[in-house]
Amino acid sequence: MTTHFDINLHGGFWHVEGALNENARLGELFGAEPPVRLNLARVKTTNSLGIKIFVRFMEGMGKTELEFHECSYVMLELFNSFPAALGQPTQPKRVKSFYLPFACAAGGHQFAVLYTTAQIEKDGEAAVGPRPCQKCKKEATLEGRLDDYMTFLSHDP
Secondary structure, three states, X not given: OOXXXXXXXXXXXXXXXXEEOOOOOHHHHOOOOOOEEEEEEEEEEEOHHHHHHHHHHHHHHOOOOEEEEOEOHHHXXXXXXXXXXXXXXXXXXXXXXXXXXXXXXXXXXXXXXXXXXXXXXXXXHHHHOOEEOOOOOOEXXXXXXXXXXXXXXXXXX
């Protein structure tokens, strides 16, 4: 299980990596030059203490312009389950892009595909239709229903 946590600025994005748990040092971003762009692709796990830290971080950032990019599935779960993780008032438009899980029944492969929130809002289900598996090139489909991954969008104030 991943227990490390790291934050690094690279190319204008704060890359957050590891476990969102009691070791998450999100307070290091207080005072960062806005807009604060978080790349959350490498957040692999969360626990209740990490969720609490994230919600407090959002409270501490106040009205600072924040964007969430390349959100991992773990982060989508957080945003869907805890609207306060998007700030108060809730701001789902902060989520700019995210990964959705795909599976290939023929080969048993799983992989993630990056989408933008704007792309999903525009094209809906058509955006996440079947695609070639990244390993065997057979048909792969979205694991689950798109609506289940996009609940955070309904938190719009």
